[in-house]
Amino acid sequence: TGTYRISQSDIAEQNAKALPALQEDYDALARRLARGGTDIETIAKAVAGFGVAIPSWGVGTGGTRFARFAGVGEPRNVLDKLEDCATIQKLTRATPTVSLHFPWDKNKDVRAVRQLGDELGLGFDAVNSNTFQDQADQQHSYKFGSLSHTDAATRAQAVAHNIECIEIGKVLGSKALTVWISDGSNFAGQQHFARALERYLESMRAIYAKLPDDWQVFIEHKLFEPAFYSTVIADWGTNYWAATQLGPKARCLVDLGHHAPNTNIEMIVARLIQFGKLGGFHFNDSKYGDDDLDAGSINPFQLFLVFNELVDAADRKALDVAPAYMLDQSHNVTDPVESLMSSAMELQRRYAQACLIDRARLEQAQAENDALMALDTLKSAFNTDVSPILGMARHRTGGAIDPLGLYRWSGYRRHKSNERPAQSKQSAGIV
Ligand code: PSV
Ligand code: MN
Ligand code: MN
Numbered sequence: 001t002g003t004y005r006i007s008q009s010d011i012a013e014q015n016a017k018a019l020p021a022l023q024e025d026y027d028a029l030a031r032r033l034a035r036g037g038t039d040i041e042t043i044a045k046a047v048a049g050f051g052v053a054i055p056s057w058g059v060g061t062g063g064t065r066f067a068r069f070a071g072v073g074e075p076r077n078v079l080d081k082l083e084d085c086a087t088i089q090k091l092t093r094a095t096p097t098v099s100l101h102f103p104w105d106k107n108k109d110v111r112a113v114r115q116l117g118d119e120l121g122l123g124f125d126a127v128n129s130n131t132f133q134d135q136a137d138q139q140h141s142y143k144f145g146s147l148s149h150t151d152a153a154t155r156a157q158a159v160a161h162n163i164e165c166i167e168i169g170k171v172l173g174s175k176a177l178t179v180w181i182s183d184g185s186n187f188a189g190q191q192h193f194a195r196a197l198e199r200y201l202e203s204m205r206a207i208y209a210k211l212p213d214d215w216q217v218f219i220e221h222k223l224f225e226p227a228f229y230s231t232v233i234a235d236w237g238t239n240y241w242a243a244t245q246l247g248p249k250a251r252c253l254v255d256l257g258h259h260a261p262n263t264n265i266e267m268i269v270a271r272l273i274q275f276g277k278l279g280g281f282h283f284n285d286s287k288y289g290d291d292d293l294d295a296g297s298i299n300p301f302q303l304f305l306v307f308n309e310l311v312d313a314a315d316r317k318a319l320d321v322a323p324a325y326m327l328d329q330s331h332n333v334t335d336p337v338e339s340l341m342s343s344a345m346e347l348q349r350r351y352a353q354a355c356l357i358d359r360a361r362l363e364q365a366q367a368e369n370d371a372l373m374a375l376d377t378l379k380s381a382f383n384t385d386v387s388p389i390l391g392m393a394r395h396r397t398g399g400a401i402d403p404l405g406l407y408r409w410s411g412y413r414r415h416k417s418n419e420r421p422a423q424s425k426q427s428a429g430i431v
Contacts, residue, residue, distance in 0.1 A: 062330030184227025251279025280324030
C-alpha cells in the first residue's frame with residue numbers, strides 16, 4: 001500500500017468549520033421532529049450504528065463488456081483495495097467491513113490481508129466465490145456452467161473453489177459465503193430445467209456441509225445475464241426453495257439489480273423476512289437490468305421502501321438474524337471512492353427516514369383502508385431531509401461532516417496516482 005492517509009486532524013479541522021451550521025440545522029430538525037413525538041437522538045444513534053460492507057471489486061473503476069475506461073491511482077491488489085475501503089470508512093463511518101471476491105482478491109499471505117484489515121480498522125464480511133469466469137490455471141471450463149454443469153468433474157472443481165473460499169474466509173474472520181452462479185442457457189432446449197437445478201442443489205449440499213457452525217451461505221439470484229434464455233437461480237422463488245432444501249444456514253441474498261424492471265422488490269424482502277430466509281443484500285440501483293449504478297441514484301423511493309420493510313420487521317422482532325448489508329456497484333464514470341461514500345450515506349439516509357415513519361398512523365390507515373393516508377405517512381418520512389442527522393452521526397463517530405468535500409480537498413486520488421503506477425485495462429478484480 002501507499003503512505004498517504006487522510007488524518008484525523010484533517011477531519012477535525014474541516015469539521016470545525018462545518019459544525020456551527022450543522023448544529024443549527026440539527027437543532028431545528030430536533031424541534032421539528034419533537035413536535036411529532038420523535039426524539040432525534042434515537043434516530044442519530046440508529047444511524048451511527050448503521051454499517052454496510054464495501055465490495056472490494058467496487059473500489060476499482062468498473063467497465064462494461066464494451067470497454068473499461070481506467071481511472072488514475074486505481075488499487076493494484078487487495079491491499080490497495082483495503083486502503084481505499086479504509087478511507088471510505090474513515091470519512092463516512094458507515095462502512096466498517098469489506099466483502100472480498102475470489103480469486104480476484106487472492107493473496108499468497110491471507111494472514112497479511114487480515115492483519116492489514118485489523119490495522120485499518122476493517123472487518124471482513126461475506127466472501128464471494130467466482131465460478132462465472134475461467135482462470136488461467138483451471139482445468140475445466142465454466143463456459144457451460146459451474147455448480148450445475150452436466151460434467152461431474154467441472155461441478156467438483158466449482159465446489160472445491162467454494163470450499164477454498166470458506167477456508168480463506170475463516171482466516172479473515174468472515175462469517176458467510178455468498179454464491180452467485182451465472183449458470184443457465186442461451187437457447188430453448190439447451191438445458192433440462194429440473195436436472196440442472198438438481199445438480200446445483202447437490203453441489204451446494206457439498207459446500208453447505210463444509211460451513212462452520214457459525215457461518216451462513218447466501219444464495220444470490222439473478223434474472224438473466226450472461227445466460228439470456230434461462231438462468232438456474234433466476235428468481236427469489238428458486239432461491240427460497242434452494243435455501244430451504246439446504247437448511248438453516250442457507251439464506252437468500254437480494255441484489256436489487258437482479259430483477260425485471262418494475263418488480264416489487266420491497267415485497268420480496270417482506271416475503272423473505274416472513275419466511276425466515278432473508279440473508280442479505282447487494283445494494284445498487286438500476287434503470288434497465290443489472291446496471292450496478294449507485295444505490296438510490298435512480299429510484300430512491302424504492303430504497304426507502306426496502307428500509308421500511310427492514311425497520312418494520314426489526315420493530316416487530318421478526319428478524320432472527322440481522323441481514324448482511326453489502327454494496328455491489330460498478331463505477332464507470334465516477335471516482336469509485338466518491339460513489340461508494342455517497343452510496344453508503346444514501347443507505348443511511350433511507351434507513352433514517354424509515355425510522356421516522358409513524359407506524360401507528362400507518363397501521364391505522366391500513367386498518368381503515370385509507371390508501372391516501374397510508375401513502376402520506378410514508379411520504380412525510382421520505383420527504384424529511386435527514387441530512388443534519390447523518391452529518392451529526394458522522395461527526396460524533398469521528399467521521400467527516402462532509403465526506404465528499406473533504407475527500408476532494410485532501411487530493412487523495414492525486415496522492416494515490418503518484419503512489420500507484422498505472423494499471424493495465426484488464427486488471428483482475430476490476431470489473
Ligand atoms: C452478478 O451480477 C453479481 O451481482 C454478483 O454479486 C457477483 O459476485 C458480482 O456481480 C460481481 O461482479
Ligand atoms: Mn451482486
Ligand atoms: Mn449483479
